[in-house]
Structure formats: C-alpha cells, structure tokens
Amino acid sequence: MxxxxxxxxxxxxxxxxxxxxxxxxxxxxxxxxxxxxxxxxxxxxxxxxxxxxxxxxxxxxxxxxxxxxxxxxxxxxxxxxxxxQEWQAVAEFYLWGFPRVVQQTWGYIAISTGIFVLGALIAWWYAWQDPSFLSLIVPEELITMVRDEHQLWMGSILGVEPVASSNIMINNIKVSFNAVAGGMTAGILTLYLIFYNGLLIGAIGALVGLNNLAYPFWAFVFPHGSLELPAIFLAGASGLLIARALLFPGQYRRVDALKYYGFQAAQLVFGIVPLLVIAGIIEGFISPNPLIPNPLKYLIGMILLTFLIRYCGRTKIVKSADLSEV
Structure with a gap:
C-alpha cells in the first residue's frame, strides 16, 4: 500500500x-x-x-x-x-406520552374501574345482609382477628418494612401483569381478576365496618391505595385492549389490531409500574406507621390522588412553530 x-x-x-x-x-x-x-x-x-x-x-x-x-x-x-436521546424519550413518555394514552383509552379504564366497583358493591351488600358471606372471600384468620380480637393486621408490617415493601411491590406487579396477560384469554381472566379484587376489597371493607374499625382501616388503605387501585384499573384496561384486538379487530386485520391495541396496552403497563413501586413503598413505610396520625394519612392519599388525576389529564400544547415542522 x-x-x-x-x-x-x-x-x-x-x-x-x-x-x-x-x-x-x-x-x-x-x-x-x-x-x-x-x-x-x-x-x-x-x-x-x-x-x-x-x-x-x-x-x-x-x-x-x-x-x-x-x-x-x-x-x-x-x-x-x-x-x-433514549433518556429524553423516556422523560418525554412519562411527561406527556403516558397521560396521552390514558386519555385515549379512558373508555377501557372506565369499564375496568366499573367492574371493580361492581364487585366491591356486591360483596359489601351481601356481607352487611349476611356476615357469614365473608368467609367465602376473606381468609378466616383475618375474620377472627377483626371480629374476635378487634384488631387490624397491618401491625405485622412494622419492623420488617423493607421486606414487606418489596413483597408488596412484587405481588402488586404480579397481579397487574396477570390482568394484562388475561387479555389473551379474550379478556375472561382480566375480568375475573378485576372483579375478584373488587369483591375482596368490598368484603374486607364490610368486615371492618361491621366491627367499627373502618376509620383506621381506610386510613391505612388510602395513602397507597390512591395509586395502587388506579394502577390495577389501568392494568385491567390493558387486558381489555388486547381482548378487543382479538375479538373485535374492526377495520384492521387481527394481527394489525394486536399491534395497534397491544402498543397502547404496553404503554399503559410502562406507566403503571412506577405507580406500583411508589405504592409499595408507601404501603411498607407510611400506611402502617403508627407515628403518622390517621388524618395525615387521609391527607396524603387525597394529595396523591389529586396529583394523579391532574397528571393523567395533562395535554401537551403544540405550538404553531412545531406544527410547521410536521
């Protein structure tokens, strides 16, 4: 050379x-x-x-x-x-992309929420009519603790907060992912999981109400539940989107419908994981903490729920200069 x-x-x-x-x-x-x-x-x-x-x-x-x-x-x-650029794309998604997909899929989220609420109301009503109904849903040891010992079970978290928080996160993420994957069963498993979780929270709510422990119980639930329950509703919506693609592809071929609705479902999943992680931390360290007054726990729940609603309602204003580049 x-x-x-x-x-x-x-x-x-x-x-x-x-x-x-x-x-x-x-x-x-x-x-x-x-x-x-x-x-x-x-x-x-x-x-x-x-x-x-x-x-x-x-x-x-x-x-x-x-x-x-x-x-x-x-x-x-x-x-x-x-x-x-990758980190900028992630930041852009959580700032604007996730709220946008929540707004685009609000109908599925409403159905998921409605199924949960229906299950909760049915369990609540039956439990107040016949307390023996509780044994069909609620574990017997919880019934015994609340009814006979007049105690709640949250004290078991104290002293093992890091482990409990990790286990709670893993369990919540597992439930949510099962609800998403349930879409592949034409939505049957998704509907069952959402409805059953509604039954469970309704039955437990009736149990503590019947034994005059509703105020401290909901003080425990509200701080983390303000994020955890919406995340479960969003997971249910993800499963319903996949079921929609399988059952009612509409103008698309089924494979194209799966790509379209599956992409929306995936975006919802990316959004709910941080919610479940934050909820798990709160449930492990704040919700059961006896040093935090119950009114403050309710206030924390209200602030988080308000923030989540406002966040999901965000819309990005596109300037005229941006439109000229499209």
Whole structure:
C-alpha cells in the first residue's frame, strides 16, 4: 500500500469529522442538522476502519495516535448522544406520552374501574345482609382477628418494612401483569381478576365496618391505595385492549389490531409500574406507621390522588412553530 497516497485520499474525511466534532463540542449535538448527524455516524465508521488499517500497516505512531483520539471523540458523541436521546424519550413518555394514552383509552379504564366497583358493591351488600358471606372471600384468620380480637393486621408490617415493601411491590406487579396477560384469554381472566379484587376489597371493607374499625382501616388503605387501585384499573384496561384486538379487530386485520391495541396496552403497563413501586413503598413505610396520625394519612392519599388525576389529564400544547415542522 502506498501510505502517502492513502493518507492524502483519507485525510479530507478526518478533517471533516474533526470539524463536526468541534461544532458539537462547542454547541452540543442538537445544534447539528439531521444530515450532519447521519454524516457523523458515517464518518465515525469510516475513520474507525482507517484506524484499524493504520495499525495493520504500521503507518506511524503519530498518525495512529491522532486517529485514536478522533475515534474516541466520535464514539463519545455518537453513543453518549444516543443514550441521552433514549433518556429524553423516556422523560418525554412519562411527561406527556403516558397521560396521552390514558386519555385515549379512558373508555377501557372506565369499564375496568366499573367492574371493580361492581364487585366491591356486591360483596359489601351481601356481607352487611349476611356476615357469614365473608368467609367465602376473606381468609378466616383475618375474620377472627377483626371480629374476635378487634384488631387490624397491618401491625405485622412494622419492623420488617423493607421486606414487606418489596413483597408488596412484587405481588402488586404480579397481579397487574396477570390482568394484562388475561387479555389473551379474550379478556375472561382480566375480568375475573378485576372483579375478584373488587369483591375482596368490598368484603374486607364490610368486615371492618361491621366491627367499627373502618376509620383506621381506610386510613391505612388510602395513602397507597390512591395509586395502587388506579394502577390495577389501568392494568385491567390493558387486558381489555388486547381482548378487543382479538375479538373485535374492526377495520384492521387481527394481527394489525394486536399491534395497534397491544402498543397502547404496553404503554399503559410502562406507566403503571412506577405507580406500583411508589405504592409499595408507601404501603411498607407510611400506611402502617403508627407515628403518622390517621388524618395525615387521609391527607396524603387525597394529595396523591389529586396529583394523579391532574397528571393523567395533562395535554401537551403544540405550538404553531412545531406544527410547521410536521
């Protein structure tokens, strides 16, 4: 290989890459037009190949060192820039994307919530009419503790908060994912899980009400339940979206309907996981804490629920300048 001729032929690429990198290092990656970003990636691959060839042909330590610096600078901008874009996409989703998909799927969320509420009302009504109904749903040891000992069971969390919090998170995420996966059973499993959880909360609510423990019980439930229950409703909506794609694809082919509604379901799932993690932390450390007064626990629940409602109602205002770019 004629080394001098090769250097002469390749040097314009090296100079061009150095010029682009200097621009990025002064003004940031966002200052580049899309054409130069593509050029950056192409030149990086080209110069990396030149470096490998220079090492093989032993063209000189000085040139190899300069090419190494150039490729190192390029790598930093190409891959760190990609990671920044990924994190920006994540932030964009949680700021605007999740509220948008919640608004787009509100009908499914309403159905999921209604099924839960129906189950809770049925269990509540039957339990008040006939307390023996409780034994069909509520574990016997809980009934005995509340009815005979006049105590709630939340004290078992105290002293083991980290472990309890982790177990609560895992259980809640498992229930939610089962509700989502239940969509593949044409929604039957999803409907069952949502309805059964409604029955359970309604029966337990009746149990504590019958034994005059409703106030401390709901003080325990409300701080974490203000996030946990909506997350379960959203999980149910995800399962119903998948069931919709299977049963009623409408104008789409079934496979295309699964892609469309499945993507919406996946977005809901990405949104509910942080809710369940936060709810698990609250349920482990705040809800059972006897040092926190019950009125404050109710206030925490109200603040979190209000925040969640306002957050899900967010809409991104698109400026006219943005529309001109579309």
């Amino acid at each position: 004629n080394i001098q001729r090769w250097i002469t032929r390749r040097e314009p690429n090296w100079r061009r890459l150095d010029a682009i990198l200097q621009k990025i290092e002064k003004r940031g990656l966002k200052s580049l037009p899309s054409s130069e970003i593509h050029e950056l990636a192409s030149l990086y691959r080209s110069v990396s190949a030149d470096l490998a060839r220079a090492k093989t042909q032993q063209v000189g330590a000085t040139l190899i060192r300069e090419l190494q610096k150039l490729t190192s600078r390029s790598y930093s901008q190409v891959y760190q820039g990609s990671r920044r």
